[in-house]
Amino acid sequence: xxxxxxxxxxMFVQEKEAVTLDCTYDTSDxxxxxxxxxxxxxxxxxxxxxxxxxxxxxxxxxxxxxNFQKARKSANLVISASQLGDSAMYFCAMREGLRNQGGKLxxxxxxxxxxxx
Amino acid sequence: NAGVTQTPKFQVLKTGQSMTLQCAQxxxxxxxxxxxxxxxxxxxxxxYSASEGTTDKGEVPNGYNVSRLNKREFxxxxxxxxxxxxxxxFCASSEAQSFYGYTFGSGTRLTxx
Numbered sequence: 001x002x003x004x005x006x007x008x009x010x011m012f013v014q015e016k017e018a019v020t021l022d023c024t025y026d027t028s029d030x031x032x033x034x035x036x037x038x039x040x041x042x043x044x045x046x047x048x049x050x051x052x053x054x055x056x057x058x059x060x061x062x063x064x065x066x067n068f069q070k071a072r073k074s075a076n077l078v079i080s081a082s083q084l085g086d087s088a089m090y091f092c093a094m095r096e097g098l099r100n101q102g103g104k105l106x107x108x109x110x111x112x113x114x115x116x117x
Numbered sequence: 118n119a120g121v122t123q124t125p126k127f128q129v130l131k132t133g134q135s136m137t138l139q140c141a142q143x144x145x146x147x148x149x150x151x152x153x154x155x156x157x158x159x160x161x162x163x164x165y166s167a168s169e170g171t172t173d174k175g176e177v178p179n180g181y182n183v184s185r186l187n188k189r190e191f192x193x194x195x196x197x198x199x200x201x202x203x204x205x206x207f208c209a210s211s212e213a214q215s216f217y218g219y220t221f222g223s224g225t226r227l228t229x230x
Contacts (some may be wrong), residue, residue: 043205043223044221104150104162110157
């Protein structure tokens with residue numbers, strides 16, 4: 001069964017520094033997708049970045065990059081040059097198989113990031 | 118604006134009462150989902166509908182029922198609310214044949230007293 005694990009309940013980072021949020025996953029399906037979402041205190045789920053299991057390059061979106069280590073089954077989110085507005089809950093999620101399972105996303109427990117001025 | 122609309126945004130129920138959470142999407146997505154979010158547990162899948170006319174259980178289906186009314190609408194029903202169902206509920210939709218394009222509603226904060 002697929003599983004997502006985020007082992008850091010809370011993280012602190014100084015403004016303008018980089019921070020890495022950890023995510024490990026488990027699946028037996030060779031085809032899967034990995035996602036990161038941000039949830040600010042207002043509650044909405046904001047999509048940040050996506051990595052496909054067959055993608056050769058690590059995904060990047062502005063200040064966000066995904067450090068994808070397939071053999072280790074890890075998909076860590078790196079936020080460069082942290083800003084106060086980055087303070088939020090961050091969720092890692094996975095979807096198995098393009099045509100299986102109805103496309104459902106399975107989420108990790110989340111990491112609460114606090115950016116200090 | 119295109120997206121996923123959930124109603125209501127807030128609700129307080131007494132134990133044993135029933136209610137239906139409504140969700141509608143206008144992106145012509147095939148798949149729709151209901152999640153609940155509890156502190157320290159992330160989002161857990163309650164039910165999902167891969168396409169119109171089908172529904173399947175997720176990780177935590179007990180105490181809930183769903184109806185995929187048409188392609189746009191996917192409702193979640195609590196027949197007899199319990200305090201353990203106090204949570205924030207999110208509806209989402211996606212195009213099943215694509216890894217992209219998950220859209221979440223703004224959530225319903227439900228309290229059962």
